[in-house]
Amino acid sequence: MTGITIIVQILNIIKIFFNHLVNIPVNLLAGVGKLYAVLIAFCLDMLQATIYTKILEGAKISEKLKFLTKIFPDEKIIEQKPFFNKFRKLQYLGIFVLASLPVYTGGICAASVLRYVSKNLNRKKSFIVMILGSLIGCIIWVLGINYLFIFINYIFKILL
Numbered sequence: 001m002t003g004i005t006i007i008v009q010i011l012n013i014i015k016i017f018f019n020h021l022v023n024i025p026v027n028l029l030a031g032v033g034k035l036y037a038v039l040i041a042f043c044l045d046m047l048q049a050t051i052y053t054k055i056l057e058g059a060k061i062s063e064k065l066k067f068l069t070k071i072f073p074d075e076k077i078i079e080q081k082p083f084f085n086k087f088r089k090l091q092y093l094g095i096f097v098l099a100s101l102p103v104y105t106g107g108i109c110a111a112s113v114l115r116y117v118s119k120n121l122n123r124k125k126s127f128i129v130m131i132l133g134s135l136i137g138c139i140i141w142v143l144g145i146n147y148l149f150i151f152i153n154y155i156f157k158i159l160l
Contacts, residue, residue: 020102045108045134052112099130100137
């Protein structure tokens with residue numbers, strides 16, 4: 001394994017832990033509370049959004065880190081995918097919906113990519129919409145997972 005392959009694998013592992021399907025349940029199980037779980041998930045989203053945006057927009061990356069630009073597909077490849085075209089037609093709403101999803105078919109990474117390829121949208125407005133989508137999505141997922149834990153706890157009490 002080359003050094004670049006190892007670094008890409010580490011980035012993929014980090015992406016799994018940044019995913020809301022992992023970090024929100026872990027935070028709730030650790031007992032940090034709903035508010036902190038939302039804040040942690042939202043802050044991780046904003047960190048990812050910043051990183052993805054900088055990479056997509058071609059931030060000055062040293063030669064050693066140039067491989068990071070290859071993590072994301074080429075703009076022409078993205079434009080050919082029907083999944084992105086469906087959300088692209090929705091414009092700001094599409095970015096909002098993608099940012100609110102916690103799964104790999106959506107999420108902050110997909111919203112960042114959609115925001116990047118939607119050149120006709122205002123950059124500031126699309127970033128604000130992405131932030132709002134992330135925040136609303138974090139709140140919904142924290143509440144949903146919290147109620148799921150309450151339901152599972154209730155079932156265990158009935159069965160035991």
